[in-house]
Amino acid sequence: MSHEAPKTPANAGGNVAIEGVLGLQEKTLLQALLASQAFWVTIALAIICVFMSWYEPHFGSIENFYNITRNFAFIGIMALGMTVVIITGGIDLSVGSIMGVVAVASGLVLEAEYPWWAAVIVGLGAGLACGLINGYLVAYVNLSPFVVTLGMLSIARSFAVVLSGNRMIYNFGPGGAMFKIWGGGAFLGIANPVWFLVIFTALLAVVLRMTAWGRHILAIGGNEHAANLTGVPVKLVKLQAYSLSALAAAFAAILNVGWSGSAINALGQSYELRAIASTVIGGANLMGGEGGAYGALIGSALIEVIRNALLMAGVDSNWQGTFVGSFIILAVLLERIRGKRRE
Amino acid sequence: MPVLELRQISKNFGAIRALSGVDLKLEAGEVLGLMGDNGAGKSTMVKIIAGNFPPSGGEIFVDGESVHFAKPVEAREKGIEVVYQDLALCNNLSASANVFLGRELKKGFGPFKWLDHAEMVRRAGLLFAELKSETRPRDLVRQMSGGQRQAVAIARTRLSDPKVVLMDEPTAAISVRQVAEVLDLIRRLRDAGHAVVLISHRMPDVFSVCDRVAVMRRGTKVADKLIKDSSPEEVTGLITGAINVA
Numbered sequence: 001m002s003h004e005a006p007k008t009p010a011n012a013g014g015n016v017a018i019e020g021v022l023g024l025q026e027k028t029l030l031q032a033l034l035a036s037q038a039f040w041v042t043i044a045l046a047i048i049c050v051f052m053s054w055y056e057p058h059f060g061s062i063e064n065f066y067n068i069t070r071n072f073a074f075i076g077i078m079a080l081g082m083t084v085v086i087i088t089g090g091i092d093l094s095v096g097s098i099m100g101v102v103a104v105a106s107g108l109v110l111e112a113e114y115p116w117w118a119a120v121i122v123g124l125g126a127g128l129a130c131g132l133i134n135g136y137l138v139a140y141v142n143l144s145p146f147v148v149t150l151g152m153l154s155i156a157r158s159f160a161v162v163l164s165g166n167r168m169i170y171n172f173g174p175g176g177a178m179f180k181i182w183g184g185g186a187f188l189g190i191a192n193p194v195w196f197l198v199i200f201t202a203l204l205a206v207v208l209r210m211t212a213w214g215r216h217i218l219a220i221g222g223n224e225h226a227a228n229l230t231g232v233p234v235k236l237v238k239l240q241a242y243s244l245s246a247l248a249a250a251f252a253a254i255l256n257v258g259w260s261g262s263a264i265n266a267l268g269q270s271y272e273l274r275a276i277a278s279t280v281i282g283g284a285n286l287m288g289g290e291g292g293a294y295g296a297l298i299g300s301a302l303i304e305v306i307r308n309a310l311l312m313a314g315v316d317s318n319w320q321g322t323f324v325g326s327f328i329i330l331a332v333l334l335e336r337i338r339g340k341r342r343e
Numbered sequence: 344m345p346v347l348e349l350r351q352i353s354k355n356f357g358a359i360r361a362l363s364g365v366d367l368k369l370e371a372g373e374v375l376g377l378m379g380d381n382g383a384g385k386s387t388m389v390k391i392i393a394g395n396f397p398p399s400g401g402e403i404f405v406d407g408e409s410v411h412f413a414k415p416v417e418a419r420e421k422g423i424e425v426v427y428q429d430l431a432l433c434n435n436l437s438a439s440a441n442v443f444l445g446r447e448l449k450k451g452f453g454p455f456k457w458l459d460h461a462e463m464v465r466r467a468g469l470l471f472a473e474l475k476s477e478t479r480p481r482d483l484v485r486q487m488s489g490g491q492r493q494a495v496a497i498a499r500t501r502l503s504d505p506k507v508v509l510m511d512e513p514t515a516a517i518s519v520r521q522v523a524e525v526l527d528l529i530r531r532l533r534d535a536g537h538a539v540v541l542i543s544h545r546m547p548d549v550f551s552v553c554d555r556v557a558v559m560r561r562g563t564k565v566a567d568k569l570i571k572d573s574s575p576e577e578v579t580g581l582i583t584g585a586i587n588v589a
Contacts, residue, residue, distance in 0.1 A: 210457040212447040215436070219444055222433030229395075229431045230499070231416040231445030289435035 037283030037334065038295040045302050048309060056312045064308070066191060070259070072304035073193035074252045078271060079278035079296035080197075080204050081248025084241045086279050087208075089221045089288025090138060090145035092245045094152035095275055098130045099253035099268025100160035106179075106254055107169035107263025116175035120182075120254055127250025128243055130156055135242030139235040145242075153272070160265035170262040183258025193255045197297060200248075204293035217241060221288030249275075270321075277324050278303055280331045303327065344407050346371045346506045346538045347392070347423075352401035354387050354562075361387045362398070363562045369507065374529060374539045376549035376570070379559035380582050385542050386428070388559070389509050392540075393425045394418030405506065416445070422506035426513050430496040434485035438478050438495045439467035446502060470498035475524055490521035497528060507538045514548050526552045546575045558582055 033039050053060035078095050085092045106123035110116070130152055137148040172179060185192045208214035216237045219227040228234045249268070257263045280286060281302055282295025306327075307320050347369040354362040362384045369375055379385045391398045394412030403410050405421045412418045415425070432441050443463045449456040467480040476494035484492060493513060500508050510529070514522045529552050532539050543549050549556055549570075556573055558566040558581040566573075566581045580586035 212449065212458060215440060215444070215447060215458065219433045219436060219440075222435035223431070226429075226431035226433055227444065229415050229425075229427065231419065289433070 037281075037331070037338075038292060038298050041281060041283070041295070041298050041302055045298060045305060048302075048305055052305075052309045052312065056309075059309065059312055062189070066186075066189070068301075068304055068308050069194045070191035071308075072300045073191065073197040074256050075271065075274050075278055075304070076197045076297050076300035077193070077200060077252040077255070078249050078275040079282070079300050080200050080293055081245035082275045083204070083279045083282075083284050083291045083293065083296045084217055085145070085245045086276070086284045086286060087217050087221045087288060087291040088238055088241050089224065090238070090241065091149065091276070091286070092134065092242060093146065093149040093272050094130060094134060094156055095245060095249035096268035096271035096273075097153045097156035097160065098127050098246050098249040099256070099271060100265050101130065101156045101163070102127045102250040102253035103257045103263040103267040104160045104164040104169065104265050106257055107172070108163065110172040110175050110179060111169050113173035114175060116179040116182075119175060119179055123254045124247060124250050127246045127253070131243035131246025132239070134246065135239035138242060139238035149242075157265070157269075160267075164263070164265040166265065168262050168264050172261075176261075179254075180258045180261055183255035184261065191259075193252075193259065196251070196255065201293045201297045204296075208293060213237065213240075218289060221285075221290070223289075273328075274300070274303060274324060277328045277331075280335075281327055283335075285335055286332060345369055345404070346406060348404040348407075349388075349392070350402045350404070352388070352391060352398045352403070354384075354391060354396075355399045361562050362391075365401070365559075365562075365564050367557060367564065367567070369538045369540065371506070371538050372533055372536045373555065374533050374541060374553045376553035376556040377540055377542045377559065378544070378546075378549060378556060378578060378582060382561075383559040383582075384562040385559050386511065387562075389425070389511055389540065389542060392418065392507070393423060393509055419503070422503070423509065424500035424503065424505040424507070425509045426493075426496045426500060426511060428511040428515070430492055432484045432492060432495060435483065437481050437483055438471070438487070438491075438498075439463045439480035441484055441495050442467045442470065442480075442498050442502065444499075467498065470501050473501070474498060474528055490517045490524070493517050493521065493525060497525070505537055507540065508532055509540045509542075511542045512544065513541070514543065514545055522548065546578065549578075550575060560584060 049060070058064060082092055082095060102123040105126040106119040109119040109122045134148055134152055137143045138145045181192070183193055187195055208217065216227065216232045219232055220234055220237060224234060253267060256267060278299035279291060279296050280299070282292070282297070282299030284291030284295060303324060306323055307317070310319060310323070311317055345368040349365055349367040352362055352365045353360070365384070365388060377385050377388070390396060392403065394415045394417050397411065397413070405423070410421055433444065436444070440463070448459040448463050448466070450459040450462075451457050464480040471478040471480065471494055474494045474497060476491060478487065478491040478494045484495060487495070497513070513525050517525065526548060529539050529541060541549065541553060553570050555567065555569050556578060557564055558578060560582065565587070566578070577586060
C-alpha cells in the first residue's frame with residue numbers, strides 16, 4: 001500500500017477532537033437511497049413492468065425480455081459515455097452521427113474482406129478520432145460543447161453518407177460471421193450487447209467512485225475554475241471525456257451492425273436525444289457535477305420499456321418521441337425542484 | 344534570506360496598467376497585511392504570486408531562487424498555497440474530497456491505484472479538528488455554512504508544509520466567532536514558521552494579527568511599515584490618498 005500525497009500535520013490540536021468530527025451523524029444508506037433519482041426510476045420501472053405483465057401477459061415473456069434488454073443496451077452503452085460528458089457540464093450531440101460513420105467504416109473494412117478485428121479497430125479508431133476532435137475543440141480551443149458537437153453531428157453524418165456511397169453495406173466477407181456474433185449473439189440467454197452494457201456500467205461506476213479521474217470529472221462539473229486552481233488537469237480530462245463518449249458510441253455502433261447484419265449511414269439518427277434522455281432521467285444534471293453509471297443504465301431501460309409498453313398497448317410508435325421529450329423536460333424539472341429544496 | 348521576494352513586478356491588461364514596479368519581501372514566520380481600495384492591485388499581485396497569470400515585468404524569488412509560474416500548480420509545488428476569495432470549492436463534492444482535490448490519496452499496487460477514501464476522511468477530520476471546526480469530512484460542501492466552507496479552504500493549504508500562504512479576504516463572509524478562529528489559525532501558521540499574506544479590508548483583523556502592512560494604491564505600493572510603527576488612521580489615509588506615501 002502506498003500513499004501519494006504530501007503529509008498532513010501529524011497531530012490535531014485545538015478543542016475539537018477528531019473522534020468528535022468523525023463521529024457526527026452521517027446520512028444513512030436509506031436516506032441516500034431515497035435522495036437518488038436512479039432509485040425512483042428503478043421503482044417506476046418495476047411498477048410499469050408489473051402493470052404491463054398483468055395488462056399484457058406477452059410483455060413478461062422471455063422473448064420480449066430478450067428484445068427489450070437488447071434494444072436498450074445500445075442506447076445504454078452510449079448513455080454511459082454521455083454521462084461522463086454531462087457530469088463535466090458538457091453535452092455531446094454528435095454520438096448518433098458517430099454511430100453512422102463507425103458503422104460505415106467497419107462495414108467497408110469487412111466488405112473489403114479484412115478480418116473482423118480489423119473492422120473493430122477501424123470502427124473504434126473512427127469514433128475515437130471524432131471524440132478527440134470534439135474534446136480538443138472544447139477543452140483546448142474553449143469552444144462551446146453544444147456548437148462543437150452540433151458541428152460534428154453534421155460532419156460525421158456527411159462522412160458516413162460519402163464513404164458509403166449512400167448504399168447499405170451487407171456483404172461482409174469472411175470476417176462477417178465473427179463480427180456478427182459480438183452484437184447478434186447471446187450468452188446464457190441474454191443478448192451479448194446486454195452483457196457489455198452491464199460490464200461497462202460496473203466499470204464506469206467503479207471508475208467514477210474509486211479513481212482520481214472519476215473525482216476530477218465530478219469536480220470539473222461542480223466548479224471548473226476551482227478544479228483548475230487545485231491542480232486538476234481540466235483540459236486533458238475533458239478531452240478524455242469526449243473521447244470516451246465517442247468510443248462508447250463507436251462500440252454501440254459495432255454491436256448494432258453485428259446484430260442487424262448490415263451497415264447503413266443512417267444508423268444512430270436521433271439516438272443522441274435518447275442517450276441524453278437516458279442520462280438525465282437516470283439522475284445526471286445537465287448543469288454538470290452529478291450523474292452515475294447506474295442512472296444511465298436504468299434511464300435507457302425505462303425509455304425502452306415505455307416504448308415497448310406503448311407498442312403493446314396499441315399506441316402508435318410515432319408517439320415515442322413525444323414521450324422521450326416529455327421525460328427529458330420532466331427529469332430536468334424534478335432536478336430543478338430538488339436543487340431548490342437543497343438550497 | 345526572504346522566503347518570498349518580488350522585484351519591480353508590473354502587470355498590464357491591454358492598455359490598463361494594473362501593477363507598476365512593485366517590490367515586496369516576506370520573511371518566514373511573518374504575517375503581512377496587504378491593504379488597498381478596490382482596484383488598487385492587491386488581487387492582481389496575489390494572482391501573480393499564485394501563478395494564475397505571469398507578470399508583464401519584474402522577477403519573483405522563492406528562497407532566493409528565481410521562479411516563473413505558468414499555472415497555480417507550479418506555485419504550489421514551490422510552497423505557495425492560496426485561500427481564494429471565492430474559496431475555489433466544488434459544491435457537489437464532500438469536504439474531504441475538496442481538501443484533497445488534485446492531491447488525492449491512493450492505495451493499491453503497481454499501476455492499479457484507487458482512492459483511499461477512509462484515509463482522506465481521517466486526515467481531513469484531523470485538519471478540521473486542528474482548525475477547531477466541526478466540519479464533517481463526508482458532508483457535501485453545498486450543505487455547509489460560510490465558516491465551514493472557509494475551514495475546508497484553509498484546511499487545503501495545510502496539506503503540505505507551505506512556505507507562503509496567501510489569504511484573499513478570508514474573513515469577509517463569516518461570523519464574528521469564526522473570524523476569531525481564522526485569525527487564531529493565522530497566528531498558528533506564523534508560529535509554525537510559515538509566511539502569510541493577508542489581504543483584507545478589515546482594519547481590526549490586520550492590526551490584530553499582522554506584523555507588517557503594505558498599502559497598495561492605483562497599482563503601486565505606497566507604504567510598507569511595521570504594524571507597531573503605524574496606525575489604522577494612517578493606513579486609512581494611505582488607502583484613500585489623504586496621505587501620499589509613508
